[in-house]
Amino acid sequence: MNKIERDRQRNQLEYELQYKLSNIIDNIRNQGIRDISIAQVHFGPEVKEILRRYTYLSYVVGAEYSASKKKMDYFPTAIDLQNMRMITDDYYPRIWLRLNLILHRNDVLLQKYDFVPRSELSTNYAVTTIAISLITRAISRGTVSELEQLQTATKRIRVKTKQAVIEGDVLVWTTQQDELVCPTCEELDGQQWAMDDPGLQEPPDDAHDNCRCYLDIIPAEESDISVDELDFEEIELTAEEF
Numbered sequence: 001m002n003k004i005e006r007d008r009q010r011n012q013l014e015y016e017l018q019y020k021l022s023n024i025i026d027n028i029r030n031q032g033i034r035d036i037s038i039a040q041v042h043f044g045p046e047v048k049e050i051l052r053r054y055t056y057l058s059y060v061v062g063a064e065y066s067a068s069k070k071k072m073d074y075f076p077t078a079i080d081l082q083n084m085r086m087i088t089d090d091y092y093p094r095i096w097l098r099l100n101l102i103l104h105r106n107d108v109l110l111q112k113y114d115f116v117p118r119s120e121l122s123t124n125y126a127v128t129t130i131a132i133s134l135i136t137r138a139i140s141r142g143t144v145s146e147l148e149q150l151q152t153a154t155k156r157i158r159v160k161t162k163q164a165v166i167e168g169d170v171l172v173w174t175t176q177q178d179e180l181v182c183p184t185c186e187e188l189d190g191q192q193w194a195m196d197d198p199g200l201q202e203p204p205d206d207a208h209d210n211c212r213c214y215l216d217i218i219p220a221e222e223s224d225i226s227v228d229e230l231d232f233e234e235i236e237l238t239a240e241e242f
């Protein structure tokens with residue numbers, strides 16, 4: 001999984017999720033539903049299933065990216081499944097909150113507002129925002145959590161073998177580097193954190209809705225800081241053993 005492949009999958013997932021959520025909105029609209037709780041009864045399970053599926057797929061994109069950076073294979077763990085559930089549970093009510101806002105101002109989900117691209121009353125805008133943010137969040141969580149889990153595994157190996165293992169993967173805030181990048185994210189672009197830094201910032205939560213940024217990874221093996229910290233004697237000893 002390289003950056004190009006990650007971006008390709010991300011764009012595909014984003015497109016599909018927007019499309020599926022837009023279909024739901026169309027159905028609500030076509031049935032003339034004016035009450036959000038009725039909409040939730042009719043479409044809630046379907047919306048939840050869609051969110052669950054796209055959280056999973058996006059999370060795996062992030063996790064596979066981390067695993068490939070550490071030259072490992074990715075397998076979903078209980079921690080991953082719990083993370084995915086948390087994201088779905090977080091975004092599910094957000095959709096209904098957005099739609100409730102639109103319904104309250106208009107009585108129905110009027111289509112005319114959908115031609116005003118960034119109107120709060122545009123259902124397209126609401127759907128797009130949810131889709132982009134959920135996918136950004138899921139990829140980011142997958143990236144960070146997998147890296148954390150791999151580090152724990154690496155440390156265990158280190159204790160056992162007493163080999164010099166370089167620790168300290170670095171996370172780098174990375175924008176999409178296109179014309180849509182906003183000043184907030186431009187400012188964050190290139191900022192680096194150690195894995196265990198409590199000040200670590202994650203997109204989209206530390207930026208804004210609609211954020212499409214990533215946390216890129218500099219594996220400890222490639223980072224300059226870690227090379228300085230290495231115990232070179234220990235490396236030579238290790239080399240002799242082989």
Ligand SMILES: [Zn+2]
Binds near residue numbers: 175185213
């Ligand atoms: Zn961003």
